Amino acid sequence: MxxxxxxxxxxxxxxxxxxxxxxxxxxxxxxxxxxxxxxxxxxxxxxxxxxxxxxxxxxxxxxxxxxxxxxxxxxxxxxxxxxxxxxxxxxxxxxxxxxxxxxxxxxxxxxxxxxxxxxxxxxxxxxxxxFETLPASYVNSGTSDSVRCFAGWTLNLSSQVLRNPNGETVTISGGEFEFLHAFVTHPGRVLNRDQLLDLARGRDAQPFDRAVDVQVSRLRKKIEPDPKTPTFIKTVRGGGYMFTPSVTTPKPEEKGRNEVQE
Missing domain, CATH: 3.40.50.2300 (Response regulator)
Incomplete structure (x- = not known):
């Protein structure tokens, strides 16, 4: 039900x-x-x-x-x-x-x-x-393709859990997750504000450019080694933003080890 x-x-x-x-x-x-x-x-x-x-x-x-x-x-x-x-x-x-x-x-x-x-x-x-609620059984037994890894970080796309390189959970808001999801699923691509809004919020996006800049700024504070000199989410002059780290999907056995640690 x-x-x-x-x-x-x-x-x-x-x-x-x-x-x-x-x-x-x-x-x-x-x-x-x-x-x-x-x-x-x-x-x-x-x-x-x-x-x-x-x-x-x-x-x-x-x-x-x-x-x-x-x-x-x-x-x-x-x-x-x-x-x-x-x-x-x-x-x-x-x-x-x-x-x-x-x-x-x-x-x-x-x-x-x-x-x-x-x-x-x-x-x-x-x-x-x-941010539809997912059954706990699905979140806990999600397939390996529901996880993305970058620069030691791990983002579970199903449970929306972000872990830093030390394995610690980092709290992110729903909006921050939306934009990080867009970045990790489109690494190495320049995404302008309209594209980011469309990827993150679809047809319900509002034409409010500062909303993108605010969420990117918040994400930088959460994941960048030095938010003042960002290396993960780079600003492209006249273009938008680009996610630079290499993004990988863990192998099933690696996914299993991560779940044991959780």
């Missing part, structure tokens, strides 16, 4: 919470709500959440602070997909800087207020399609 995605709505406006609760439940989703960061953390501890819709303007800690803290602490790792729970941030209309900072903090998508609930539903479905 297919599991119903569980959405957490975090907004201090009760009318918005109630409206979105009724609308999303009507369209087949499970919904929990929270009015602030404290209630959000309680909801995360109470059950597996597949996606968070998080308002930027909240009493106490705002949405940017909450996103940053979740990504930094790994508290958003309670999702059923085994990685950081995707976050859609609700921002003020026309505030591009809020969107940029939200992406920098680790949000995966954004939607400006006021918005049509149908648009939010479409965004939720798009993000869930990109």
């Amino acid at each position: 297919e599991r119903t995605p569980h959405i957490l709505i975090v907004d201090d406006d009760r009318e918005i919470r109630d409206l979105l609760n009724r609308f999303l439940v009507k369209h087949g989703l499970r919904v929990s709500t929270a009015a602030d960061g404290r209630e959000m953390l309680m909801a995360l501890q109470g059950g597996a959440i597949d996606l968070i819709v998080l308002d930027l303007m909240l009493p106490g800690e705002d949405g940017l602070t909450l996103t940053r803290n979740l990504r930094a602490s790994g508290a958003a790792q309670s999702g059923t997909q085994g990685g950081a729970i995707p976050i859609i941030m609700l921002t003020a209309m026309g505030e591009e800087m809020d969107r940029i900072v939200g992406l920098e903090m680790g949000a995966d998508d954004y939607l400006a207020k006021p918005f049509n609930p149908r648009e939010l539903l479409a965004r939720i479905k798009a993000v869930l399609r990109r």
Whole structure:
């Protein structure tokens, strides 16, 4: 039986919470709500959440602070997909800087207020399609072609788990995974911003160039030996970005050893 995605709505406006609760439940989703960061953390501890819709303007800690803290602490790792729970941030209309900072903090998508609930539903479905929960049995027994190795790093394309050369898990957001996935599956190719957005987010991509630059910058901080002088993800003047490391797929026996270590 297919599991119903569980959405957490975090907004201090009760009318918005109630409206979105009724609308999303009507369209087949499970919904929990929270009015602030404290209630959000309680909801995360109470059950597996597949996606968070998080308002930027909240009493106490705002949405940017909450996103940053979740990504930094790994508290958003309670999702059923085994990685950081995707976050859609609700921002003020026309505030591009809020969107940029939200992406920098680790949000995966954004939607400006006021918005049509149908648009939010479409965004939720798009993000869930990109980071669809996989059965644990599939993740744990994935085939070798679901893993990519580069410069000592290992990225599992099924479970979205990234490990550094020491075998340690490195937390990445859903957005960061999207772009790293695009890079490791297209190494040595110059990808412009439109191509990267299309590879990472498909038809649901928004024409927002800074979104690409922000995610690339975040990735560099996670995987580059020296993010200030990147050697893995190189900027190509007038072209875009190129992933330079050699990317390999481990042999089945190597994959088995990696799983034992996990």
